[in-house]
Amino acid sequence: MSNDHPLLSIRSITRRFGGLVAVDGVSFDVRPGEIFGLIGPNGAGKTTLFNVITGLIPPSSGELTFADVAITRRAPFRIARRGIGRTFQNIRLFSDLSALENVQIAQHIHERSSTLAQVLGLPSARRDDRRTRARAMELLELVGLAGRASEIAGNFAYGDQRRLEIARALALEPQLLLLDEPAAGMNSSEKHELSAFIRQLRDQFDLTVLLIEHHVPLVMGLCDRIAVLEFGKLIALGDPASVRNDPAVIQAYLGDE
Amino acid sequence: MSDFFNTYGSLIVFMVLNALLALSLYLPLMAGQLSLASPGFFALGGYIAAIMSTKVFHVEAGAYPLGYVLIEMLLAALASGVLALIVGIPSLRLRGIYLALATIAFIEIVRVLSLTLEITGGAVGIFGIPQPFGTPLGYLWLALPLLIVAALAIWRLERVRVGRAFNAIRADELAAGAMGINTTYHKVLAFTLGAILAGIVGVVYAHVLNTWNARQGTFEAGVAYLTYVLIGGSRTVVGPIVGGLALTALPEVLRSLGGESLPTWLNNFLNSGQSIIYGTLIVLSTTFFPQGLITPRLLRFWRRTRASNDQ
Numbered sequence: 093m094s095n096d097h098p099l100l101s102i103r104s105i106t107r108r109f110g111g112l113v114a115v116d117g118v119s120f121d122v123r124p125g126e127i128f129g130l131i132g133p134n135g136a137g138k139t140t141l142f143n144v145i146t147g148l149i150p151p152s153s154g155e156l157t158f159a160d161v162a163i164t165r166r167a168p169f170r171i172a173r174r175g176i177g178r179t180f181q182n183i184r185l186f187s188d189l190s191a192l193e194n195v196q197i198a199q200h201i202h203e204r205s206s207t208l209a210q211v212l213g214l215p216s217a218r219r220d221d222r223r224t225r226a227r228a229m230e231l232l233e234l235v236g237l238a239g240r241a242s243e244i245a246g247n248f249a250y251g252d253q254r255r256l257e258i259a260r261a262l263a264l265e266p267q268l269l270l271l272d273e274p275a276a277g278m279n280s281s282e283k284h285e286l287s288a289f290i291r292q293l294r295d296q297f298d299l300t301v302l303l304i305e306h307h308v309p310l311v312m313g314l315c316d317r318i319a320v321l322e323f324g325k326l327i328a329l330g331d332p333a334s335v336r337n338d339p340a341v342i343q344a345y346l347g348d349e
Numbered sequence: 350m351s352d353f354f355n356t357y358g359s360l361i362v363f364m365v366l367n368a369l370l371a372l373s374l375y376l377p378l379m380a381g382q383l384s385l386a387s388p389g390f391f392a393l394g395g396y397i398a399a400i401m402s403t404k405v406f407h408v409e410a411g412a413y414p415l416g417y418v419l420i421e422m423l424l425a426a427l428a429s430g431v432l433a434l435i436v437g438i439p440s441l442r443l444r445g446i447y448l449a450l451a452t453i454a455f456i457e458i459v460r461v462l463s464l465t466l467e468i469t470g471g472a473v474g475i476f477g478i479p480q481p482f483g484t485p486l487g488y489l490w491l492a493l494p495l496l497i498v499a500a501l502a503i504w505r506l507e508r509v510r511v512g513r514a515f516n517a518i519r520a521d522e523l524a525a526g527a528m529g530i531n532t533t534y535h536k537v538l539a540f541t542l543g544a545i546l547a548g549i550v551g552v553v554y555a556h557v558l559n560t561w562n563a564r565q566g567t568f569e570a571g572v573a574y575l576t577y578v579l580i581g582g583s584r585t586v587v588g589p590i591v592g593g594l595a596l597t598a599l600p601e602v603l604r605s606l607g608g609e610s611l612p613t614w615l616n617n618f619l620n621s622g623q624s625i626i627y628g629t630l631i632v633l634s635t636t637f638f639p640q641g642l643i644t645p646r647l648l649r650f651w652r653r654t655r656a657s658n659d660q
């Protein structure tokens with residue numbers, strides 16, 4: 093894949109809720125390896141667009157292509173297995189399960205042994221289990237939660253839950269990672285760390301990242317390209333410098349910063 | 350000792366069988382699906398046993414061969430499994446209370462069919478189901494291995510991929526889908542496994558009771574199994590087993606508490622106040638023990654104390 097060949101292609105996506113047009117004819121491409129920012133005021137339709145991409149809600153119209161395959165209206169689990177992992181704005185961990193189990197669950201699509209072999213505890217299944225457990229521990233280590241693997245996820249502090257969600261999404265071994273406001277509730281030094289961490293993830297896992305973020309300096313410093321939504325419409329698209337100087341953006345969004 | 354077993358033989362067998370029925374409800378609940386369909390599959394299994402043993406296999410004298418019972422169990426498992434797929438695939442699109450209502454409709458349909466069809470003996474039912482064992486207690490040879498195998502299989506299942514997928518769906522179905530879990534497949538699987546177990550138990554029950562009719566496997570029975578699970582505990586395989594064993598024994602224990610020295614009203618209550626006592630227990634346990642009496646936390650605590658005692 094050449095570098096300007098899109099990994100994710102969003103074509104005229106519209107999503108209505110009754111009379112409300114939450115996403116209105118949005119089109120843009122996300123290229124492999126880039127960190128792509130999606131910004132816009134509250135209620136602009138950013139999360140709705142994430143939900144459409146991951147199949148949690150169908151679009152009213154429009155097409156989605158991921159790695160040259162049409163994924164429009166596919167079931168969420170099929171889209172996840174094709175290589176799109178995500179986190180949620182309003183954290184959706186499996187809150188009564190342990191941190192380790194949360195990560196292992198997302199990893200189960202990479203287990204090869206049959207259910208019968210696993211129930212009987214056959215050697216092939218035990219090997220599989222050891223491998224996924226070790227991999228899950230590595231991911232917990234990566235987000236700094238290795239020491240708390242057996243703690244119940246729901247008891248974690250807010251910031252730790254956000255990091256656990258990232259580890260869980262990575263367990264899918266995705267090509268594209270969607271992060272919905274990962275810096276919400278963090279102070280500025282934590283935001284700084286997160287920024288560096290997202291870059292590290294991109295390099296270490298060959299990821300493409302699509303991220304929603306409110307905090308403009310973070311987005312400007314981190315992202316290769318940025319799309320701006322307002323009332324469901326795409327009003328600007330480009331590199332940080334051009335978006336920052338775009339009159340429509342200043343009017344709509346940056347003006348009140 | 351042998352007196353005890355003769356007096357309480359059938360009670361002990363019913364305790365074990367009811368623990369199995371509680372597990373049949375626990376299975377779909379593992380994947381977050383509240384289904385009351387178990388009695389329908391239980392009734393189906395019972396009719397398969399009744400029809401096979403009285404109309405198909407002709408045994409003139411002596412004990413009914415155990416091999417035939419095993420064949421009936423296999424047939425009941427197959428029939429319940431197929432029926433569960435037919436019922437489960439459309440109804441598991443429904444959530445929460447709607448799934449529960451759909452499963453109640455299902456047991457009503459099974460009941461009405463068994464009242465009207467000729468092969469099920471209409472309102473009278475089927476009599477004279479032959480006995481493979483000389484005493485009620487003999488049925489433990491079937492019921493106990495069944496309970497052990499079912500409990501071990503579920504216990505293992507909870508610790509591997511499929512069980513984790515069930516847990517994930519119970520915790521957050523939408524997030525589970527976004528993590529690559531085929532939620533429909535797993536919900537149907539959990540429902541079908543529960544149905545197969547209920548069907549098999551129906552076979553054993555029909556032989557124990559010696560007769561089978563449309564009063565078996567009603568909505569009330571489903572509520573009783575649900576009580577076993579809710580009071581015993583819905584978060585670990587041990588809970589429904591303890592609930593099924595204890596709550597089946599409870600009415601007998603209460604009856605034996607009664608006697609000459611007690612006032613009549615109290616004796617009456619101890620003999621027939623069952624639904625009041627069950628109801629009170631449900632209210633108390635869901636208020637004070639929302640996860641039931643046996644919780645994962647309690648089991649972890651036991652394991653740790655035992656481990657430290659061993660040292």
Ligand SMILES: Nc1ncnc2c1ncn2[C@@H]1O[C@H](COP(=O)(O)OP(=O)(O)O)[C@@H](O)[C@H]1O
Nearest residue numbers: 109112114132133134135136137138139140141
């Ligand atoms: N499931 C839903 N049903 C009805 N309206 C919704 C739903 N989800 C989002 N909306 C509406 O769509 C608009 C966009 O919401 P959202 O995508 O969450 O915005 P953002 O993430 O940009 O803040 C909002 O007006 C919101 O109220």
Ligand SMILES: [Mg+2]
Nearest residue numbers: 138139140181
């Ligand atoms: Mg949002």
